[in-house]
Amino acid sequence: STMASGEPKAKKQKVSEKRRRRRRRKMSLHPNSLFGMGNPLLDISAVVDKDFLDKYSLKPNDQILAEDKHKALFEEIVKKFKVEYHAGGATQNSIKVAQWMIQEPHNVGTFFGCIGKDKFGEILKEKAEEGHIDAHYYEQDEEPTGTCAACITGDNRSLVANLAAANCYKKEKHLDLEENWELVEKAKVYYIAGFFLTVSVESILKVAKHASENNKLFCLNLSAPFISQFFKDNLMQVMPYVDVLFGNETEAATFAKEQDFETEDIEEIAKKAQALPKVNTKRQRVVVLTQGKHETVMAKSFLSELVQDKPLDQCVKAAHYSANVIIRRAGCTFPEKPDFK
Numbered sequence: 001s002t003m004a005s006g007e008p009k010a011k012k013q014k015v016s017e018k019r020r021r022r023r024r025r026k027m028s029l030h031p032n033s034l035f036g037m038g039n040p041l042l043d044i045s046a047v048v049d050k051d052f053l054d055k056y057s058l059k060p061n062d063q064i065l066a067e068d069k070h071k072a073l074f075e076e077i078v079k080k081f082k083v084e085y086h087a088g089g090a091t092q093n094s095i096k097v098a099q100w101m102i103q104e105p106h107n108v109g110t111f112f113g114c115i116g117k118d119k120f121g122e123i124l125k126e127k128a129e130e131g132h133i134d135a136h137y138y139e140q141d142e143e144p145t146g147t148c149a150a151c152i153t154g155d156n157r158s159l160v161a162n163l164a165a166a167n168c169y170k171k172e173k174h175l176d177l178e179e180n181w182e183l184v185e186k187a188k189v190y191y192i193a194g195f196f197l198t199v200s201v202e203s204i205l206k207v208a209k210h211a212s213e214n215n216k217l218f219c220l221n222l223s224a225p226f227i228s229q230f231f232k233d234n235l236m237q238v239m240p241y242v243d244v245l246f247g248n249e250t251e252a253a254t255f256a257k258e259q260d261f262e263t264e265d266i267e268e269i270a271k272k273a274q275a276l277p278k279v280n281t282k283r284q285r286v287v288v289l290t291q292g293k294h295e296t297v298m299a300k301s302f303l304s305e306l307v308q309d310k311p312l313d314q315c316v317k318a319a320h321y322s323a324n325v326i327i328r329r330a331g332c333t334f335p336e337k338p339d340f341k
């Protein structure tokens, strides 16, 4: 190999241990190390008024799937209010944030999901490329690309997701294809938001079993109370493969109630979730429950750092840093580079 500079040997030896460590870490990071699969959605956000929430029977702070009665909401919000568009979808956002924290190399994050052959689909593709993630969408033309209306009132936010194309993800049509499955096999860490349990549990199970059989890390996010309530069977089919379970206190409380944990204590809930049956016994399950401003309960971790095998205290610092940057901005967006060491 060629040495780029004529740096004297003595100077090179002075390269600090820290820099060497950083270099080693970078070298061990390969494209497609982190795999995510979920619902790619275009976020349409606007500050709305109470009348608008009432008209569509929305709670100020909630996330739901669009029903027939919400169909007109998507047109009305664009007509009546000043809207902003952002590439979204919970899993895709998490993969993008992890890639942003990692920076180099590009395409450490892989993302699978289903979109339509339309303008919104094109926007999602552009945004994935700008985010340097390796997105492989299953493109079909029966349903349009999914959207998520974020109806903002004060500090509250009511999300209404119209999955549309996202709901059409098919294991046989996409995940099972050899060139796609090879990307799954390349990953070391898997992350899926609970929202995808409503779409293709067989796809999640295939990925989760692969992770478990190869002692790789499989992470799941509880995502919203309705997942634990109305998609309980799907959730519990996947649970035995979950190495890292994420959730907030509201989601944890609902999960605990649905599982008859008979406790509302967040630490107890975390312990009981950790003790649920697990297939890969080489790793103990880690349960990460956030509580808004308060201490995160149990072990703490974040995707970009998990991919890099960092100790958990470093993971939580990374998570807090990125959450802090993103919470101050519209949609899931971020500055060009993180300022995190």
Ligand SMILES: *[C@@H]1O[C@H](CO)[C@@H](O)[C@H](O)[C@H]1NC(C)=O
Pocket: 060, 061, 153, 154, 155, 156
């Ligand atoms: C936000 O929602 C809560 C109920 O979830 C309500 O008590 C509060 O007044 C709302 N705030 C605004 C600014 O709408």
Ligand SMILES: *[C@@H]1O[C@H](CO)[C@@H](O)[C@H](O)[C@H]1NC(C)=O
Pocket: 090, 094, 193, 221, 222, 223, 246, 247, 302, 303
């Ligand atoms: C879990 O999902 C919530 C809601 O979508 C999100 O705010 C949070 O960042 C997710 N956690 C991780 C580790 O991605």
Ligand SMILES: *[C@@H]1O[C@H](CO)[C@@H](O)[C@H](O)[C@H]1NC(C)=O
Pocket: 061, 062, 063, 223, 224, 225, 248, 249, 250, 251, 291, 292
């Ligand atoms: C937790 O997430 C849910 C959505 O799943 C949200 O409605 C709730 O406000 C969040 N709770 C806290 C304490 O942040």
